[in-house]
Amino acid sequence: MTSTQSMLTRRARSASRALAVTLGLLSAVLALAGCRGSSAPRLTPPMVNESPYDPAAGDVLWAVVPLRNESGTSLADPLILSDKVVSAVAEARGLRCLPLNRTLATMRALELPAIRTPAEAQALARALGADGVLVGSITAYDPYVPTIGLTIALHGRPGAMNASPDRTLDARALTGRTDEPASQAEGNFSSRPLSVAAEHYDGKNHQVLLDVQAYANGRSDPTSSLGWRRYVASMDLYQEFAAHRVLSALLDHERRRIGTPAGSAQRQ
Numbered sequence: 095m096t097s098t099q100s101m102l103t104r105r106a107r108s109a110s111r112a113l114a115v116t117l118g119l120l121s122a123v124l125a126l127a128g129c130r131g132s133s134a135p136r137l138t139p140p141m142v143n144e145s146p147y148d149p150a151a152g153d154v155l156w157a158v159v160p161l162r163n164e165s166g167t168s169l170a171d172p173l174i175l176s177d178k179v180v181s182a183v184a185e186a187r188g189l190r191c192l193p194l195n196r197t198l199a200t201m202r203a204l205e206l207p208a209i210r211t212p213a214e215a216q217a218l219a220r221a222l223g224a225d226g227v228l229v230g231s232i233t234a235y236d237p238y239v240p241t242i243g244l245t246i247a248l249h250g251r252p253g254a255m256n257a258s259p260d261r262t263l264d265a266r267a268l269t270g271r272t273d274e275p276a277s278q279a280e281g282n283f284s285s286r287p288l289s290v291a292a293e294h295y296d297g298k299n300h301q302v303l304l305d306v307q308a309y310a311n312g313r314s315d316p317t318s319s320l321g322w323r324r325y326v327a328s329m330d331l332y333q334e335f336a337a338h339r340v341l342s343a344l345l346d347h348e349r350r351r352i353g354t355p356a357g358s359a360q361r362q
């Protein structure tokens with residue numbers, strides 16, 4: 095064998111070994127990538143509220159009146175929590191919600207600094223073209239525990255959401271009211287919220303923590319350092335949870351009021 099042939103043979107063997115090493119490295123990289131891909135967390139759809147109303151009639155439109163702060167602390171921001179309620183309604187299937195700014199602008203136009211009576215709530219609903227108006231208050235607030243108390247009432251525009259006026263006359267309501275016609279008094283006392291929900295979410299309560307965990311499923315990365323507990327560590331996120339849960343309680347009341355079958359309150 096000549097020296098030239100020997101050199102070519104050695105080069106061929108070197109090239110073959112280099113190719114083998116390269117293919118081995120490539121296989122290892124692909125295997126590693128496959129392992130990482132297989133261990134990636136699966137995406138999970140979050141639990142969402144669902145409208146109890148007839149879907150054939152289309153989405154129901156609500157408006158949220160800024161919540162009153164009755165918590166006894168100035169740490170609670172009613173506008174921030176009101177926006178959380180707006181977002182919770184907008185997220186629910188079958189419901190839509192007007193922006194808070196639009197509701198505030200309409201209240202100013204109607205010279206309503208606040209909604210104090212069912213009649214004012216219905217007047218606001220008519221002015222906004224909404225089917226219902228949510229009026230409520232913050233009853234407890236502690237960002238350090240955390241703790242949030244919320245009460246919300248749904249006032250329906252007459253004729254919307256099965257809100258036919260109740261013409262049952264309360265005789266006790268007319269006692270001593272000889273200056274008011276019976277028909278007018280009847281209208282006043284038949285105007286009441288369709289549904290009311292009053293909830294208290296204490297971050298130390300284990301049932302509340304289980305509810306937070308269920309809410310966070312599909313909304314947080316389970317492989318992160320905090321996981322679902324980020325909704326307890328952040329008061330901003332805890333307010334989102336509280337708004338979602340109080341709306342769920344209100345929709346449960348509405349479901350019972352109109353006779354919607356149970357089991358469709360929240361779906362994934």
